[in-house]
Amino acid sequence: MRLYGLLGFPLSHSFSQKYFTEKFQNLGLTDAIYENFSLPDISALQAILDHREGLEGFNITIPYKKAVLDFIDDSTQAVQEIGACNCVRINNGKLKGYNTDVVGFEQTIAPFLKPHHNKALILGTGGASAAVEWVLKKLGIVYLSVSRTASDHTIAYEQIDQEMMMSHKLVINTTPLGMYPNVGACPNLPYQFMTEQHHLFDLVYNPEETQFLAMGKAQGASIQNGWEMLILQAEESWRIWNEAI
Numbered sequence: 001m002r003l004y005g006l007l008g009f010p011l012s013h014s015f016s017q018k019y020f021t022e023k024f025q026n027l028g029l030t031d032a033i034y035e036n037f038s039l040p041d042i043s044a045l046q047a048i049l050d051h052r053e054g055l056e057g058f059n060i061t062i063p064y065k066k067a068v069l070d071f072i073d074d075s076t077q078a079v080q081e082i083g084a085c086n087c088v089r090i091n092n093g094k095l096k097g098y099n100t101d102v103v104g105f106e107q108t109i110a111p112f113l114k115p116h117h118n119k120a121l122i123l124g125t126g127g128a129s130a131a132v133e134w135v136l137k138k139l140g141i142v143y144l145s146v147s148r149t150a151s152d153h154t155i156a157y158e159q160i161d162q163e164m165m166m167s168h169k170l171v172i173n174t175t176p177l178g179m180y181p182n183v184g185a186c187p188n189l190p191y192q193f194m195t196e197q198h199h200l201f202d203l204v205y206n207p208e209e210t211q212f213l214a215m216g217k218a219q220g221a222s223i224q225n226g227w228e229m230l231i232l233q234a235e236e237s238w239r240i241w242n243e244a245i
Helices: 015-027 042-051 067-071 077-082 101-112 127-139 162-167 211-217 227-242
Strands: 002-008 032-038 055-060 087-091 094-098 119-123 142-147 154-156 170-173 199-202 222-224
Touching: 002 015, 015 032, 015 227, 042 067, 055 227, 067 094, 077 094, 077 127, 087 227, 094 227, 101 127, 101 199, 101 222, 101 227, 119 127, 127 142, 199 211, 211 222
Parallel strands: 002 032, 002 055, 119 142, 119 170, 142 154, 170 199, 199 222
Antiparallel strands: 055 087, 087 094
């Protein structure tokens, strides 16, 4: 049996298991299974690697995209530069780390980018934000990272004023704010200064339209949620697990 899975904690609302189970059924694969590995501590991963026969690869989600790096033998340049991994392939006992978030994010946002989207605000500083930063660098888009407290590398939400909002017309939410069931929450932004030239991207996909997106939409901004990105990164994982060595 070919075994794949999702590593994270908690995994009460796992997209991946449902997606890949249906994918295996549609492909007629009776020898493949996708499980949730809900581990309260990353150290428990070693037992899975040692004892679960047929494990060929797994995805990683919150909070282990960085911690999993301690377990892998090799990684792509993107993983090394980002410092976060969300896909592992196992071949002959060796683990190689990939970041499929970069593929999903770039392919999803590219059709919406216009010349005036040359400066961005990235909300959040977790593993997903690192992938977004990597893509924006690749695309030549200048960005500021926003966190609850300012630091040498971030600004605080309170520092975002009208001038900054008008100069940064691409706003990307990488935080879980607004995710089900806390659908009333949203990043603390001066939404009144958004315009039809702004584009808002929310990595959250449940609900389909978060409060963050709804408030930008009310100002005329174009909006995207994280659903297509999720599909694309899942398909990239499947490609990685099945590509020839």
